[in-house]
Amino acid sequence: MSRIFYGLIISPAGSILHFTGVVGLGGHFIFLEGEEIMEMAITIRPENESDYQAVENLTREAFWDLYQPGCVEHLLAHKLRKVQAFLAELDYVAERDHQIVGNIMYSKAKISDENGNAHEVITFGPLSVLPSHQKEGVGSALIHHTKKLAAEMGIRRS
Incomplete structure (x- = not known):
């Protein structure tokens, strides 16, 4: 089953383009634009232990000097895997040409409402x-x- 979604992207040249996207079986993402189809050839798969260093390096690159000098997000990725709240079953990487280019991690948390x-x-x-x-x-x-x-x-959405 594929999911279709729509949005805007900014091309490297600075143009704003409307797009239609599809995430299909196997986690492959395809941009659809009018009649033309450009496949991004992304594979989404669970992170495994041999990916840890690559994920921490890409996280450091992604956040370096973004909000402050240096960053700490790569340390968060390293430490998060060791806590009970970490959801390993939702820890995924995106690969292109056998290189990890993205990662997402989840954890459990609690929030309190106005009644405590x-x-x-x-x-x-x-x-x-x-x-x-x-x-x-x-x-x-x-x-x-x-x-x-x-x-x-x-896990339900609220």
């Missing part, structure tokens, strides 16, 4: 995409793929 009642939720982050692959739909594809998996796991 705690509610269990899941949160994602870091969501990291190599700078050379940003604005290409990699992050969106990771979000859409893992949201579908979360729903299949019985």
Whole structure:
């Protein structure tokens, strides 16, 4: 089953383009534009232990000097895997040409309402995409793929 979605992208030349996108079986993301089809050839798969260093490196590259000098998001990725709240079943990478170009991680959390009642939720982050692959739909594809998996796991949206 494929999901179709619509949006805007900014091309490397700075043009704004409307697009239609499809995430199909196997997690492949395809941009559809009118009659032309350009496949991005992204594979989305679970992260495994041998990916940890590559994911931490890409996370550092994605966030370096973005909000402050340096970054800490790669350390968050490293430490998050070791805590009980980490949801390994929603930890995914995006690959292009056998190179990891994106990653999404989830964890459990609790929020309290105005009456002090705690509610269990899941949160994602870091969501990291190599700078050379940003604005290409990699992050969106990771979000859409893992949201579908979360729903299949019985995690409901509010």
